[in-house]
Amino acid sequence: MAYRLIVATIPMEKSTEKVNELLKRYEVLSMWRIDLPEGQLLLNILIRREKTEAIMNLLQKRFAGIEGFRVILVPVEASIPIPEAPVRILPEEDKEDEGKDGLILEELVDRLGSKELVDRLSRQEIYADISDLSRISNVYIIMMVLSSLVAAIGVLNNNVAVIIGAMVIAPLFGPNIALSLATVLGDGGLARDAIKTNFTGIGTALVISILLGLFATVDPSIPELLLRTKVGLGSVTLALASGIVGALAFTRGFRTALVGVMVAVALLPPLVTFGLLLGSGNFFLASGALLLFMVNLVCINLAGVLTFLIQRIRPIIPEKAERAKKMTNIALIIWIVLLLVFVNMILLRRGVFDVVHLG
Amino acid sequence: MTYRLIEMVLPKGFKKDVMDLIKEYNIIEILDFEMANDLMLFKILLTTEDSESVLDRLEKRFSHLTGFRMYIIPVQAAIPRIEGIPQISKYSGKSEKTERISREELHANVMSLSKPTKVYFVMVVLSSFVASIGVLTDNVAVIIGAMVIAPLLGPNMGLSLATVLRDSDLAFIALKSIIAGIGTTIVVSVIIGTLVSFDPSIPAIVLRTDVAIAGIFLAFASGVAGALAFTTEVSSALIGVMVAVALLPPLVVFGLLLGSGYYYMATGALLLFLVNLVGINLAGVVTFYVQRIRPLNTWDALKADKITYFTMGIWVSLLIILLVLIQLRKIV
Numbered sequence: 001m002a003y004r005l006i007v008a009t010i011p012m013e014k015s016t017e018k019v020n021e022l023l024k025r026y027e028v029l030s031m032w033r034i035d036l037p038e039g040q041l042l043l044n045i046l047i048r049r050e051k052t053e054a055i056m057n058l059l060q061k062r063f064a065g066i067e068g069f070r071v072i073l074v075p076v077e078a079s080i081p082i083p084e085a086p087v088r089i090l091p092e093e094d095k096e097d098e099g100k101d102g103l104i105l106e107e108l109v110d111r112l113g114s115k116e117l118v119d120r121l122s123r124q125e126i127y128a129d130i131s132d133l134s135r136i137s138n139v140y141i142i143m144m145v146l147s148s149l150v151a152a153i154g155v156l157n158n159n160v161a162v163i164i165g166a167m168v169i170a171p172l173f174g175p176n177i178a179l180s181l182a183t184v185l186g187d188g189g190l191a192r193d194a195i196k197t198n199f200t201g202i203g204t205a206l207v208i209s210i211l212l213g214l215f216a217t218v219d220p221s222i223p224e225l226l227l228r229t230k231v232g233l234g235s236v237t238l239a240l241a242s243g244i245v246g247a248l249a250f251t252r253g254f255r256t257a258l259v260g261v262m263v264a265v266a267l268l269p270p271l272v273t274f275g276l277l278l279g280s281g282n283f284f285l286a287s288g289a290l291l292l293f294m295v296n297l298v299c300i301n302l303a304g305v306l307t308f309l310i311q312r313i314r315p316i317i318p319e320k321a322e323r324a325k326k327m328t329n330i331a332l333i334i335w336i337v338l339l340l341v342f343v344n345m346i347l348l349r350r351g352v353f354d355v356v357h358l359g
Numbered sequence: 360m361t362y363r364l365i366e367m368v369l370p371k372g373f374k375k376d377v378m379d380l381i382k383e384y385n386i387i388e389i390l391d392f393e394m395a396n397d398l399m400l401f402k403i404l405l406t407t408e409d410s411e412s413v414l415d416r417l418e419k420r421f422s423h424l425t426g427f428r429m430y431i432i433p434v435q436a437a438i439p440r441i442e443g444i445p446q447i448s449k450y451s452g453k454s455e456k457t458e459r460i461s462r463e464e465l466h467a468n469v470m471s472l473s474k475p476t477k478v479y480f481v482m483v484v485l486s487s488f489v490a491s492i493g494v495l496t497d498n499v500a501v502i503i504g505a506m507v508i509a510p511l512l513g514p515n516m517g518l519s520l521a522t523v524l525r526d527s528d529l530a531f532i533a534l535k536s537i538i539a540g541i542g543t544t545i546v547v548s549v550i551i552g553t554l555v556s557f558d559p560s561i562p563a564i565v566l567r568t569d570v571a572i573a574g575i576f577l578a579f580a581s582g583v584a585g586a587l588a589f590t591t592e593v594s595s596a597l598i599g600v601m602v603a604v605a606l607l608p609p610l611v612v613f614g615l616l617l618g619s620g621y622y623y624m625a626t627g628a629l630l631l632f633l634v635n636l637v638g639i640n641l642a643g644v645v646t647f648y649v650q651r652i653r654p655l656n657t658w659d660a661l662k663a664d665k666i667t668y669f670t671m672g673i674w675v676s677l678l679i680i681l682l683v684l685i686q687l688r689k690i691v
Binding site: 009034036042056059060064069071072124125137139142147149150153154156159165168169170258259 | 432438439502506576583584596598
């Protein structure tokens, strides 16, 4: 579904010639307008999905706040003839001074964020996809319970396939990406939802795996169990790289890549391993699993924020943009500090610093 | 929160009726257009969770009219962001939030995965080859690939859905796909088993000839997750389910062992396959039933309930028989 149909309902009162005038700048070719009897204007625009944001932004800026204004985005399976992409988008009113009090990474981002990288789904579509994944619902909790059970069975039976299955069933990746999106959009409500969902999910998995650890016999020499108590600097790189791919999968709409990300930087198996080991009293091994889980969690969040930042996902309303900048700065500092702490702990566990002290 | 756009075509003159009906539900927006041939088009925007009750109501009221048609379109995004819909519905107390897609959408999705098409057979044959190669070379990654290619989960979900909806057409189609798929896989793997000489102590084979009680829990838990993935459009979770409770590898291992004459080990693989099959079907029926997916008419719903209980009974007794067989096999 590479195309989208933008369906906008606009009340007539605002002079509608303005719409034509505005959209001419974008050289939209496939556009139809229907006048409704109730005095509304219905606008249908067929366009490639990566190009929707500019038009959505424009409509939102111009008509937001008017009673009865609504835009929906509908996927299109195919179109004859193929809709032509706008050849060139005329520059918007020259960049209003953005001021130099910007983001830590603002300049770097502007240099990196070439046109290629910004070619992505519209902010609204990404938001709709991701916010749906961050809500706590009965289904979410049931999924967490089921995937924790599956993961525990897989780990205890040393069955790789079952563990991979559990990784993909577990809905832990969504809330973390939602937290990153909330950060760059300065959306407090979404951030709260995402954090709540995250904690609930982690709590559920912990309770189940600790209980299983108390009652089942856990042999700490199972290879799949041991694998998840070892954490090195490679884990950090892996988690960062996969986190970036995961965020890109959302912004480009390649959902199949998500499955790969979930498997590469799984959150659930280390968490369940931690619970199992804790429940059965293997505390040192458990700390390794916990560290691996925390490293993965922090790296995904850091990678998510950075990716969204480079893809220039930002609110268009000025006061929101201000808050988004603040939230992004704070979040970046928190995640980087946490990551440094964990890297330090990894090195400590391996005894790297002991050598220095003894020397 | 996801949204659906329902488009409905009706003969002219029912606008007031539609508006009166719709008023009681949580509709975000409704538009209407006059069209040629004395027809009208209604566009109704609403949340996915509310779509089933509205579809039911409209279908009950208007489906007898000539020219009546409804179709459901997914919506990717909406501006302005829809924050909490005003609860004007006096029915909202009665029809509790379902947290799932509508019955019609589910039926369309499952139906397309249950049909025994040519592509289905080609996929089954190919995934059997891939799984055989994966098992014989003890390559976990290849086996997992085969699990995901294999289209066996769809028809089983189709059978469960057919049960709770009392849809004999779907049940027939699904059963045909399941039996034909299993048959094809066994034929392919038995042939490979007779042609290739292999060592039955390969870990990937041994793992799939050993059934434990945990296997039943695993199959049931994954089956529930799979059914939930279908009803809530978390499609990525489906892939996880396919991998966790794979139907294909045990079946292929059974065929390979049968073809090369290791009959005792083959029974283990067969038992594991049957446990997974029954576990998924039981989980599917139970999950759909708990989610209250049932036919539109009250009369049909009552009959469907009966069939559902009956089917659950069959699956549970099969599971008990399998448990006994597993224990017997250990003694022998």
